[in-house]
Amino acid sequence: MTIQSTGYNTANTNRAGMGTGPVLASSTLNGENVRNASGEDLGEIKDLMIDTASGTIQYAVLSFGGWLGMGDKLFAVPWNSMRLDTENHCLVLDVLKDRLKDAPGFDKDHWPDFADTTFTNRISSYYH
Known part of the structure; x- marks a missing residue:
């Protein structure tokens, strides 16, 4: 991850890494x-x-599991559940790996309807 040379002002960011x-x-x-x-x-x-x-x-669509990109399970993770870690060049999601394995997910050929409130409420309650 390359951040512009002006730096990243982590003091003024929220959980989703958005700020000034x-x-x-x-x-x-x-x-x-x-x-x-x-x-x-x-x-x-x-x-x-x-x-x-x-x-x-x-949402961020997170790919987890599988091998060499095959058999990956995809997860819609609410963006406000993640934070940007500029020091370690990654995003951080405060969830245990075993809990993620049990999260509602989908595969690359069967994406959910992100406008469906039943889906969005289920995802939101799982990660919050």
């Missing part, structure tokens, strides 16, 4: 490693889901 610091291209986060607070590898960011009405990131 420099902006990032969404492509910068694709492929970014995700770890939990214990440092366990939870996978990597495959995509970001953006609310077209507000222009804000609502």
Whole structure:
């Protein structure tokens, strides 16, 4: 992850890493490693889901499991459940690896309807 040379103002950021610091291209986060607070590898960011009405990131699509990209399970993780760790160049999701394995997920051929309130409520309650 490359942050602009102006630095990243972590003192003025919220849990999702948004604040008064420099902006990032969404492509910068694709492929970014995700770890939990214990440092366990939870996978990597495959995509970001953006609310077209507000222009804000609502979910990061996290790829976890599988081998060499095959058999990965995908998870929609609320963006506000993650934080950007610029020191270790990763995103941090405060969830145990075993809990993530049991999280509601999907595969690359069967994406959920992110506009479905039943889906979004289920995801939100799982991670908060």
